[in-house]
Amino acid sequence: MNKLSISGFRQSKDQALISSVKELRSMVTKLGNSGHDQALKVSLEGLLNDLVIEKPKPLTLSEAGQPAKTVNISIDAPQREEMEQHIAKKLDQAKMAIWCHKGATRQEAIPVTKPTESYNRQSVTTDGNYQPRDYTAEKIIKNEQKSDRKGVGGRYADTSDVASIKGWNKTYARFSHAGTISLDDRGRPLNPTGATGVEGRGELGLWGPNHAADNIITRTNDQGELEVLLIFRKRDQQWALPGGMVEGEKDILNVALKELAEEALDTGDDSGKKNLSKEAIESKMQELKQFECFQKAQNTYKGVVNDPRNTDNAWMETESWAVHLTPDVADQMKIQAGDDAGDAKWTAVTEENLNGLFASHSQIIRTAPMIQEALKKH
């Protein structure tokens, strides 16, 4: 490729080219720092060497106060188009390499907890030959919306036509705690924690973030020791914090309380029938909200979590809410498992008891100040 010189740029088209080159430069630095994919780094450096960018000259104003036509772009049109395409391609390659590297590093540092077999993840390679397995569960496909709308006919999953989804980064449902969501060339959102070895939605209904809310409910027992409320997830056969998915709700603490009522306070109705009705759940939630300790609920974590269902294009994010019950509230709360939970119990806060919980709950639980303090004492 001939050496090209871009100087005195002014038109927006040229500005776009200049920012691509700048982005490319920062990627080369990132690749250099990561110590990964040196071949790509060398080829990008070569490309950058072919480009000479001169600082734009200050514009001189003509006497009438109009900008004088002193801007000169020394790239002719066909060359520039070729160059733009070349840069765009390289940029995509560099982004992909950095994203794969991120995923591979994460997999090494935090392996997927209790990997789900149906996912059959491919290993994440950083040599430009990353070939994830495409997987979207049958149950998700059956529950798909026909368009970018929610809740029609009780269907909770997004349309498979991901490119038709609008409003990324605008509503809570399409927003990520990790920052602006990037889309790939097919319009699929990209997991902010990097590649996972599976593309598609796996067992998650929504493209991009799937939001959840969790409760870290603690009490002090008669011996003065801290206990935390855990439930047993039937589906995953693991202990977990009471919590669940955010479905169209705006008040996330409300979602957490609803899940608490469903999973851990299901004492049944008057006839002893389990799985509380909507009204019964609502009244339990209202009851909880009357207590001062629930009014002081503390949001201790917001972010992407290492959930076994995560894919390259669909992932879990959660907000956790910590509530320390006063003795009278603790006495009034009758713990009884319901809904997705097979069991619910108060558990002593010890390192051992908090390890091996579902998904990222072993980490999330440690974000509550009461838990941190209790662990220090042990």
Ligand code: BGC
């Ligand atoms: C669970 C939450 C959990 C989230 C992310 C949801 O299905 O109900 O408790 O935090 O997944 O792992």
